[in-house]
Amino acid sequence: MNFFDKVGKVALGSRLRLMTAAITDDAAKIYELYGISFMPKWFPVFYMLTEEREITITEIANEIGHSQPSVSKIIQEMTTAGLVQENLKTTDKRRNSVALTSQGIVVSKELKLQWVDVEAAVESLITESNHNLWAALEEWEFLLEQKSLLKRVIENKKIRESQDVQIVAFEPKYLDAFKALNVEWISTYFEMEAADYKALDNPQEYILDKGGKIFVALYHDEPVGVCALIKMKDENYDFEMAKMAVSPKAQGKNIGWLLGQAIVNSAKEQGAKKIYLESNTILKPAINLYHKLGFQKVSGLATPYKRCNIQMELVIA
Incomplete structure (x- = not known):
């Protein structure tokens, strides 16, 4: 087992396959020991x-969690071995x-006698082991059903890659990136509108000079995401979170979450009580992100955007 000591937990699948192969090999010998012509893979069926x-x-x-083709093949093999036949007791041929x-x-x-000895x-x-593998398997099966190994790897990949993401305040050198990222994102799903050009062409005048903020996400020093905190005149809201865009090549690195946190923290620092945003429900990952940040659905405000079909607010405690 020196190999697995060296490689560690990334070889989980290989180690389980090796153990499965050893147990299956023993199972075949156990059937021989009892004089039964039987293949271990037939057992669940x-x-x-x-x-x-x-x-x-x-x-x-x-019931056994196998694919139908797999079960059909095993049935065919056991039929050839003379162990299985079509159920002649039923008259419903469709079943x-x-x-x-x-x-x-x-x-x-x-086999029932064999099962007593195997159990x-x-x-x-x-009894001899320090850890109950059978109980652990039940627990692992439950946990993997709740969240697969793939999803867990994706989450950890995001966390690791997000450590290379830096959120910085807007500077004039990021002007082109601020516009380009938004144009790319908006054009992918919708079409550019007059209100978009107003903010993207003149962020200094439209956002920064009015008390707003713009944050830029850098991945390996390259601008890959942006988001703005825009001062609002509405008596119910202090700021609007807007113009969030992340480059497709940088998605999956928690950049939206990091930008959203920067926006919320900035609003808090300025004493804001409520943040407002507008979006569209076809953008499911974005809507999920807003919910994760604490935003809730509201309605009633006028919007300059045709694409807006959902409005949300965050009440800052």
Whole structure:
């Protein structure tokens, strides 16, 4: 096991496959020990048939968590071995149910004696070990059902890459990036409008000189994301969060979240009580981000944008 000590947890799949191969190899020898001609991979399907009830291939697949083609192949193999046949007790041919043959029933009785010994052997392993693998498997299966290994890797990839993201205040040298990123984002889903050009062509006059802020996300010193905090005249809101855009090549690095946090923190520092934003519900990742930041849906304000179909606010405690 020196290899796995060196490689560590990234070789989880390989280590599990190695253990599975060893157990499967032993399982084949155990069947031989009891004089039973049986393949280990048949066991889950065969066990379902030992319950002596009418059952279809689809139902077996659903209960044991295998694909239907996989179960069909195993059924075919066991049929060839004389253990399984189409269920002759049913008259509903549409169900394509299967059952054990008389030979299969004899084998099932022989296997039940084997199962007693196998279960005792597994129990002895559990007793001898410091960790209950069976209980751990149940826990891991539950946790992976809640959040897959892939999703967990994606989350950690975002966290790691976000450490290389730097959020900085707007400078004139970022003027082209501020406009280009927004034009790229807006044009991907909608079309540019007059209000867009007003803010993007003159951010100093339209945003900064009126008490607003613009933040730029740098990834390896390249501007890949922007967002603005615009001072509002509305009596109910202090600022609007607007003009958030992230380059497609930099998505998946938590940049939207980092920009959103910078906007909220800046508003807090300026004593704001409420932040407002406008968006469109087709932008599901953006809407999810706003909810994560604490924004809630509101309505009633006039908007200069045709694309706006949702308005949200963040009440700052």
